[in-house]
Amino acid sequence: MQTGTAKKILICEDDENLRQLIRVVIGDGYFFVEADDGAAAIELAREHRPDLIILDLMLPRLSGLEVLDRLRHELPPGDTHIVVMSAWTHAENAALSAGADRFVPKPFEAEELTAIVAEVLGEAAA
Amino acid sequence: MKSRSLSTRMIAASVVLAVLVAAGFGILIHSVSTLDEARDREAHSKDVTVATVVLEKLVLDLENGLRGFVLSSNQRFLQPLNRARAQLPGRFRDLERLVSTNPVQTRRARSLRTKINEYIRDYSVPLVDIAQDQPAAARTAIAEGEGKIRTDTIRESFAELLSAENAVAAASAASARRQSQRAIILAISTLVACALLIVLFGLYLARSIAKPVRATATAASQLAAGDLSVRLAEDGPGEVSELSKAFNAMAAELERSRKDLETQNARLRESERRKSELVTIVSHELRTPLASVLGFTSLLLSRELDQGDQRRYLEIIDLQGRRLSALLNDFLDVEHLEEGRLEFARQLIDMGTVVDEQAQLFSGQSTRHTVDVELPEKPLPVRGDPNRLAQVVGNLLSNAIKYSPEGGIVKIVGERDEQFVRVSVRDEGLGIREDLQKGVFRKFFRGDAGASGIPGSGLGLTISRSVVEAHGGRMSFKSAAGKGSVFSLELPLAPD
Numbered sequence: 001m002q003t004g005t006a007k008k009i010l011i012c013e014d015d016e017n018l019r020q021l022i023r024v025v026i027g028d029g030y031f032f033v034e035a036d037d038g039a040a041a042i043e044l045a046r047e048h049r050p051d052l053i054i055l056d057l058m059l060p061r062l063s064g065l066e067v068l069d070r071l072r073h074e075l076p077p078g079d080t081h082i083v084v085m086s087a088w089t090h091a092e093n094a095a096l097s098a099g100a101d102r103f104v105p106k107p108f109e110a111e112e113l114t115a116i117v118a119e120v121l122g123e124a125a126a
Numbered sequence: 127m128k129s130r131s132l133s134t135r136m137i138a139a140s141v142v143l144a145v146l147v148a149a150g151f152g153i154l155i156h157s158v159s160t161l162d163e164a165r166d167r168e169a170h171s172k173d174v175t176v177a178t179v180v181l182e183k184l185v186l187d188l189e190n191g192l193r194g195f196v197l198s199s200n201q202r203f204l205q206p207l208n209r210a211r212a213q214l215p216g217r218f219r220d221l222e223r224l225v226s227t228n229p230v231q232t233r234r235a236r237s238l239r240t241k242i243n244e245y246i247r248d249y250s251v252p253l254v255d256i257a258q259d260q261p262a263a264a265r266t267a268i269a270e271g272e273g274k275i276r277t278d279t280i281r282e283s284f285a286e287l288l289s290a291e292n293a294v295a296a297a298s299a300a301s302a303r304r305q306s307q308r309a310i311i312l313a314i315s316t317l318v319a320c321a322l323l324i325v326l327f328g329l330y331l332a333r334s335i336a337k338p339v340r341a342t343a344t345a346a347s348q349l350a351a352g353d354l355s356v357r358l359a360e361d362g363p364g365e366v367s368e369l370s371k372a373f374n375a376m377a378a379e380l381e382r383s384r385k386d387l388e389t390q391n392a393r394l395r396e397s398e399r400r401k402s403e404l405v406t407i408v409s410h411e412l413r414t415p416l417a418s419v420l421g422f423t424s425l426l427l428s429r430e431l432d433q434g435d436q437r438r439y440l441e442i443i444d445l446q447g448r449r450l451s452a453l454l455n456d457f458l459d460v461e462h463l464e465e466g467r468l469e470f471a472r473q474l475i476d477m478g479t480v481v482d483e484q485a486q487l488f489s490g491q492s493t494r495h496t497v498d499v500e501l502p503e504k505p506l507p508v509r510g511d512p513n514r515l516a517q518v519v520g521n522l523l524s525n526a527i528k529y530s531p532e533g534g535i536v537k538i539v540g541e542r543d544e545q546f547v548r549v550s551v552r553d554e555g556l557g558i559r560e561d562l563q564k565g566v567f568r569k570f571f572r573g574d575a576g577a578s579g580i581p582g583s584g585l586g587l588t589i590s591r592s593v594v595e596a597h598g599g600r601m602s603f604k605s606a607a608g609k610g611s612v613f614s615l616e617l618p619l620a621p622d
Contacts, residue, residue: 002593015418016415017418017422017442017445018414018418018421018445018504020442021417021418021421021422021425021442024425024435025421025425037531044428054162058410086419087410087413087414088410106413106414106417107413107417107421108417108420108421109421109424110421110424110425110428
């Protein structure tokens with residue numbers, strides 16, 4: 001795997017199983033960074049400057065919306081896409097207006113997630 | 127002081143008025159009858175006067191007849207004399223009957239009769255006899271004036287009787303006039319007093335009925351407008367005070383029931399809020415494991431995976447399925463605990479074993495936490511439900527790990543004394559803010575946990591405490607924000 005050219009995806013999700021699932025669903029060919037709380041997510045985003053952040057809204061320590069707010073101010077939208085993933089489907093509008101590119105409700109469909117990832121990363125098909 | 131009733135006062139006032147009016151009319155009637163009496167007495171006096179005058183005329187006839195006969199010797203003059211003599215006794219009876227009520231006049235009448243009888247017996251009869259035989263001697267006798275002296279005396283008596291009768295009449299008329307004047311003044315005063323009393327009574331009624339009725343009406347309007355705190359003064363006469371008291375009781379009852387309703391309403395709103403919170407929590411808590419289950423299942427179905435991956439994913443699905451099932455069990459437990467339908471086994475168990483097993487289970491779940499176990503050598507026997515008590519210990523350990531996200535030492539201690547077995551779980555985590563501490567055992571209580579993203583249903587401690595209490599024990603905790611918490615449970619020691 002060529003980590004130098006592969007796109008970087010930061011997964012912020014406190015549930016270990018879901019992180020694994022997301023990783024497996026999106027598939028090989030990406031460089032994954034994982035955070036299980038909001039503070040770690042911000043730290044890793046600053047360090048790695050990922051192309052895509054998949055962000056859960058229910059995170060320990062810092063809520064997903066706070067993380068989203070901070071990241072959106074630090075990372076230019078053109079460089080980093082943010083996809084919010086949450087069981088709080090009524091938070092969709094709040095997430096989009098805070099700067100998220102897309103909202104994926106939990107539980108998610110594997111095809112839906114891969115399609116969205118491909119779309120926001122500008123790849124025709126995964 | 128209990129005020130007399132309004133009806134008593136009104137009846138009393140009416141009685142006073144009636145007595146006054148009756149007295150006024152009584153006085154008027156009395157004065158009218160007094161006037162009647164005076165008129166009767168006047169008429170009586172007139173009768174007496176007439177009878178006296180008639181007698182006087184008879185005496186005059188007697189005198190004139192005697193004089194005429196003596197002077198003329200003409201028998202013709204004897205006629206009026208004899209007629210007068212014949213009529214005199216009847217007339218005297220009339221007079222005496224009329225004056226019989228007045229002793230003085232009666233005495234006068236008798237004296238007059240005596241004088242007249244004496245005049246007839248001693249003077250006029252002898253003189254007529256003399257005149258029959260010796261007219262000259264009789265004439266001389268008349269000339270001597272004895273007859274005149276006698277008749278003058280008689281006339282004086284008549285005058286006396288008449289003037290006395292006039293005086294009686296005048297006196298009684300004057301007294302009647304005085305009495306009637308007094309009666310009129312009294313009657314007018316009584317009527318004026320009645321009128322005044324009626325006016326005062328009206329004013330009193332206006333004050334004691336109209337005023338409180340107006341106050342009651344105003345208060346009722348305020349009440350109708352929603353001001354349930356309005357109250358009336360409870361003074362005033364009996365019925366008014368009763369009305370005010372009844373009104374106040376009604377207002378108080380209304381106010382109380384509105385407060386009850388408001389309290390009930392607040393409770394309902396709170397319960398509604400918690401219920402919707404529950405729906406949100408349940409849906410979120412179920413979705414996370416469900417996302418794993420569905421996601422890995424669709425992966426297994428749609429992709430070619432090697433056996434190792436397949437097994438790993440199936441294990442995840444299994445674990446998450448159990449997590450879902452455990453969550454549902456929590457919800458059901460709470461339901462059952464609330465309805466008192468949860469049943470417990472009563473086995474003899476060693477809490478030491480339970481603590482050991484749970485500690486092992488949880489120490490494998492987190493790499494950032496160390497679970498220290500401290501148990502005495504002797505067993506910790508209690509009587510109860512091993513699964514439920516394991517659930518409680520597990521819940522305390524799970525909380526200790528969840529609420530110390532930075533990791534650290536979780537220490538679980540089992541100990542016993544003569545009466546109790548005690549299990550404490552200490553962590554070095556977030557702790558609980560003092561203002562949130564009283565809600566810790568409440569259903570769905572999450573404190574700051576929800577906002578800081580720590581998962582949970584807020585049911586664990588509720589269930590744990592209910593289970594411990596159902597075993598005759600109790601739960602307690604100590605906590606300081608930022609310094610961690612100690613949760614303890616105490617169960618009765620089972621006799622060996």
